[in-house]
Amino acid sequence: MRKRLFILTILFVLKLSAIAKVSVDARLDSVEIFIGQQVQITLSVTTDKSANVFFPVFTPQQQIIPGVEVLNTSETKIDAIENGVLYSRVYTLTSFDAGLYYLPPFEINVDKKVYKSESLALKVLSVNVDTTDVFKYYGPKDIQTNPFKWSDWSWLFGLSILMLILLSLDYYFYLRLRDNKPIIKKVKFVKRLLPHQKAIKAIEQIKAEKYPASDNPKEYYTKLTDALRKYIQERFGFNAMEMTSNEIIERLKNIQEPKDIYELGSLFQVADLVKFAKYSTLINEDDKNLVNAIAFINSTKIEKVIDEKDHYPQLTNKEVQSIKTRNFLRIIIIGIAISCLTLLCYIVYGISQILIL
Structure with missing residues (x-):
């Protein structure tokens, strides 16, 4: 019995301790x-x-x-x-x-x-308010109206949006015009040289460069014979650039008198020996061959004056259409730019009038 009472006492104390914790x-x-x-x-x-x-x-x-x-x-x-x-x-x-x-x-x-x-x-x-003197703090105010109305600004806003759209469109057209390659349709003045004039000019260039034929005879005779071949091709109308020296001489014999091409044949023979057989020439021989080349050109040249003439490039239908399209784009770009500038001036004027009022 005492043991049971002791246990109950302990439980009661523990319960009181738990309650005291809150x-x-x-x-x-x-x-x-x-x-x-x-x-x-x-x-x-x-x-x-x-x-x-x-x-x-x-x-x-x-x-x-x-x-x-x-x-x-x-x-x-x-x-x-x-x-x-x-x-x-x-x-x-x-x-x-x-x-x-x-x-x-x-x-x-x-x-x-x-x-x-x-x-x-x-x-x-509560806050004490002196209701006997309402003007002590702030006087009475009239009904205030909104200084700006949407109806006053809506049309300016619409014009601004339109101007931005036009500017974007104008920039798009400008990019299209800029990215296309230009088509040249201007008149060109072409001055043509005669065959003998071209040949003499090439030989004069060889002389001006002062080639030492004894040091590099192959390059010297290559340039000299190339100038003669181009002259023969343009003067007599056959492809001398693709023919051998003997073929050129035989072809010329059928066109010109043999006395006009005898010295030319000797020049081509020496040139072939220099280029393919490493033949060494004398200085007098080189000068003689150069003089013979000029003499052949002067004896066979045809003096014909070719005036300067206007040359118009032939354009295809696609190129003509491209030119028209580019011109049309230029007109549109300029027109839109002028329209945007006009809209901007009008918008600024409208804003100034509203602010004044």
Whole structure:
């Protein structure tokens, strides 16, 4: 019997100890506020880690008592302390009626047992207004009208959008015109040289370069015979550039008298020996061959004056259409640019008139 009584005593003491661990506290950050101001109540509970804590729940604009309402409720904050855990939650209150309000204790559920905080008092102060002199602060104001109406600006806004669209279109056309390759349709003045004039000019170039034939006879005779071959091809009308020296001489014999081509044949023979047999010539022989080349050109040339003439390139239908398209794009680009400039001036003028009014 004594043992049973001892056990019950121990259990009762343990229960009292557990109850003593729970502590509830409510604190106002201000005991006085003006009408419409806000005040915060911090509700906190100290208990052990294993306890289940439930704070009172209020919906926004719910009145705790008549005249005092809850605006907001924060999340529950949990902090570890030396003797257990501190749970806290902040409630934001306000009041729109002046007076002294008694806030009843808040009820908190800890492990299915209700604990109450202490009661609080909140004083709401009104603002004294001197209604006998309304002009003391601000005078009465007439009904004000909006200085700008949408109807005044809508057409300017529309014109601005139109101008931006036209500018974008103009830039697109400009890119198309810029990226196309230009087609030249200007008149060219072509001056043609006669065959003997070209040949004499080439030989004069050989003389001006002062080739030492004794040092590089192959290059010297190659340039000299190439000038003669081009002259023969243009003067007599057969492809001398692709023929051998003997073929050229035989072809010329059928066209010219042998006395006109005898020296030419000797020149080609020496040139072939130099180019293919590494034949060494004398300085006098080189000069003689050069003189013979000029003599052949002068004896066979045809003096015919060819005047400068206008040359018009022949354009295809596609090129003609391209020219027309490019000209049309230029006209469109210039027209759109002028239109945008006109719109800009008109928009600026319209804005200035509205601001003046």
